Amino acid sequence: MNGNKMDLRFSALPENEAFARLAVSAFVLPLNPNLEEMEDVKTAVSEAVTNAIIHGYQGKGGEVRLQAQYDGESKSLCVEISDEGVGIADIQKAREPLFTSRPDLERSGMGFAVMESFMDQLEVQSALGKGTKVRMTKRFT
Amino acid sequence: MRHTLRGQTLTVYLSGELDHHSASQIRQELDALIRDSRARRLVLDLSSLTFMDSSGIGVILGRYNQMARRGGSLAVRKPSSQINRIFDLSGVYQIVERL
Ligand SMILES: Nc1ncnc2c1ncn2[C@@H]1O[C@H](COP(=O)(O)OP(=O)(O)OP(=O)(O)O)[C@@H](O)[C@H]1O
Ligand SMILES: [Mg+2]
Numbered sequence: 001m002n003g004n005k006m007d008l009r010f011s012a013l014p015e016n017e018a019f020a021r022l023a024v025s026a027f028v029l030p031l032n033p034n035l036e037e038m039e040d041v042k043t044a045v046s047e048a049v050t051n052a053i054i055h056g057y058q059g060k061g062g063e064v065r066l067q068a069q070y071d072g073e074s075k076s077l078c079v080e081i082s083d084e085g086v087g088i089a090d091i092q093k094a095r096e097p098l099f100t101s102r103p104d105l106e107r108s109g110m111g112f113a114v115m116e117s118f119m120d121q122l123e124v125q126s127a128l129g130k131g132t133k134v135r136m137t138k139r140f141t
Numbered sequence: 142m143r144h145t146l147r148g149q150t151l152t153v154y155l156s157g158e159l160d161h162h163s164a165s166q167i168r169q170e171l172d173a174l175i176r177d178s179r180a181r182r183l184v185l186d187l188s189s190l191t192f193m194d195s196s197g198i199g200v201i202l203g204r205y206n207q208m209a210r211r212g213g214s215l216a217v218r219k220p221s222s223q224i225n226r227i228f229d230l231s232g233v234y235q236i237v238e239r240l
Contacts, residue, residue: 014160014161014162015162017160017161017162018158018160018162021192036222036223039192039223042192043192043194043223043227046160046192046194047194047195050160050161050194050195050196053161054161097231098231105199106164106168106199106200106202106203107195107196107199108195108198108199108202108231110195110198110227110230110231111194111195113230113231114194114195114227114230114231117226117230118226
């Protein structure tokens with residue numbers, strides 16, 4: 001099996017959180033991930049897409065991009081979730097467990113910590129007023 | 142939302158997926174049940190909850206605060222392994238009991 005990739009753009013609407021999870025699950029299926037690996041990827045994608053909708057676009061809508069590719073030989077997956085929203089001023093601070101800018105929305109500040117622990121690698125790029133890109137990789141067994 | 146009230150204990154059975162999208166309705170329904178039942182103890186049965194992300198932590202800690210304000214408590218039971226890992230990671234079990 002060789003490589004595969006996909007590139008999806010969808011409206012920054014809460015109903016698309018489930019759509020993004022389903023899309024990425026279907027995409028990685030040929031790699032035969034086990035149940036736990038599948039849940040890891042779904043959860044991490046859910047976190048990043050939710051952040052784009054709530055924080056990036058502040059619930060006002062926009063476009064979220066979900067890109068994914070894998071290599072069949074090494075069974076390694078790379079997922080990128082990007083938005084063109086407000087951006088993050090201090091990425092290091094944002095990544096700290098329990099840091100949230102929106103306690104008023106009952107957010108707990110655990111999204112990045114979940115992405116980090118459920119995937120092998122997490123990279124966050126962001127520029128104020130331009131947007132945010134989250135890149136995650138995971139190697140399946 | 143399926144629930145039972147036995148004495149002071151309100152048990153609510155959550156089902157489906159708990160994400161940011163579903164959270165607002167689940168939050169509203171839970172708050173109405175807490176208010177109307179006047180229960181002292183809330184037990185969330187998660188055996189039919191098939192997915193949860195960090196949105197669920199906010200919902201659970203928010204209900205914990207509601208219960209604590211009335212001098213009550215909150216417990217969860219039967220989380221899936223995916224959900225349990227999120228609880229472990231976020232330290233939910235420091236204040237919420239797992240039955
Ligand atoms: N795409 C984004 N655009 C702008 N800000 C972001 C974005 N993603 C995250 N952030 C910022 O980083 C903070 C931490 O994100 P994280 O997902 O860890 O927690 P949260 O979303 O606040 O809470 P939770 O995910 O637990 O509900 C957010 O509160 C927000 O300030
Ligand atoms: Mg988040």
